C-alpha cells in the first residue's frame with residue numbers, strides 16, 4: 001500500500017464513519033499503540049498524540065491499514081484474494097458461496113445452548129478436540145447482572161468455555177481483541193468467530209499479507225448481521241415493557257425482538273423500537289451476510305432450530321464435511337427453506353444500500369451493486 005498508515009486510516013475510515021469498530025487494526029498493531037474506546041472505536045494511545053498521529057507509522061509501519069476491512073478498495077481486493085475473482089453483483093448479492101445448507105448439532109446440549117442450530121459451537125468444539133485449533137476467538141456474556149446483553153471478547157479453549165459463550169448477544173463485542181490473549185499464550189492456530197465486519201478479517205489478512213494472522217487463523221466463522229444495539233437502548237426499551245434486563249435469560253431477533261425471562265415468560269417487542277439505539281459503527285455497514293468468512297451462519301429460517309449455513313471457501317467446506325462425517329451435525333439443502341433464501345437476498349440488498357458511495361474519500365470503492373430495487 002506504500003506510504004499510507006494510521007493517519008490515512010483514521011482520516012478515511014474512522015473520521016468518516018466507515019469504521020465498524022471491528023478492532024482488526026488494534027489486533028494487528030505490532031507495537032500496541034492503538035487502543036479501543038468504550039464506544040467501540042480505535043484510538044491512538046501514545047501520550048500527547050493527536051488522534052491520527054502514529055510515530056511508528058511515520059517510520060513505515062502500515063499494518064493497521066492492511067488489517068482494516070473498510071480501507072479503500074477492500075471489497076474487490078478481498079474477493080480476489082479469497083475467491084480468485086470479483087463477485088457478480090447481479091447473482092451474488094450475499095457474496096460468493098460454494099453451497100448453502102441448513103445445519104444443526106446432533107448433541108442435545110450443544111443444540112439447546114446454541115442460538116439457532118448450534119453449528120458454530122459444534123465446529124469450535126470439534127476443532128479443539130481434534131487439535132485443529134488451540135483456541136476460539138469469540139464472545140461471552142459479561143457476568144455483571146445485566147442479563148444476556150453485555151458481551152465481551154473471549155478466548156475459549158475447552159468445550160465448556162465454548163458452550164458458555166454460545167448464543168447471540170445483540171450488543172457489539174469486538175471479538176478480535178481476544179486475539180491478543182491467543183498471542184500472549186503463543187497459540188499457533190485459532191478460529192475466529194465474528195459478525196460480518198469482523199469476519200472480513202479473513203480476507204484482509206490474505207489480500208494484504210498480514211502474515212502473522214494469515215497463518216494463525218485456521219477458520220473464520222461469520223455471523224449474519226444487520227446491526228447491533230447499545231446496551232442502554234435495549235435496557236430502556238425493555239424497561240418500557242416492564243422487563244428488567246437482569247431477569248432476561250435469552251434474546252433472539254426473528255422479525256421481532258424476542259425475550260425469554262427467568263419466570264418462564266416470553267415477550268415479543270417490535271424491532272422498530274430498537275432502531276433508534278443502533279450502534280454508530282453499524283450504520284454504514286454494507287455486509288449482512290459475512291461475505292468473507294469461510295462459513296457464514298444465520299438464523300433467518302422458517303424453523304429457528306437450524307443454522308442457515310453458507311459455505312464460501314475450501315477450508316470452510318473441509319471443516320463442515322468433518323463435523324457432518326463425524327455425525328456431529330445433520331444437514332439439509334438451503335432450498336428446503338425458501339423463507340430463509342428470500343430473506344437472505346432481501347436483507348443483503350438492504351445492507352448494501354447503506355454504503356455511502358457518493359461521499360467516499362478518494363481511493364475508496366463502492367462495494368457491490370444494488371440490483372434489488374424492490375427492497376427499499
Ligand SMILES: Cc1cc2nc3c(=O)[nH]c(=O)nc-3n(C[C@H](O)[C@H](O)[C@H](O)COP(=O)(O)OP(=O)(O)OC[C@H]3O[C@@H](n4cnc5c(N)ncnc54)[C@H](O)[C@@H]3O)c2cc1C
Nearest residue numbers: 114115116117118119120121139167168169225298299300
Ligand atoms: C449481533 C448479532 C446479530 C445477528 N443478526 C442476525 C440476523 O439479522 N439474521 C440472522 O440470520 N442471523 C443473525 N445473527 C446470527 C445468529 O444469531 C446466530 O449467531 C447464528 O445463526 C449461529 O447460530 P448457532 O446456533 O450456530 O451459533 P452458536 O453455537 O450459538 O454460537 C454463536 C457464536 O456467536 C458468538 N457471539 C454471540 N454474540 C456475539 C456478539 N455480540 N458478537 C460476537 N460474537 C458473538 C458466540 O460467542 C458464539 O461463539 C446475529 C448474531 C449476532 C451476534
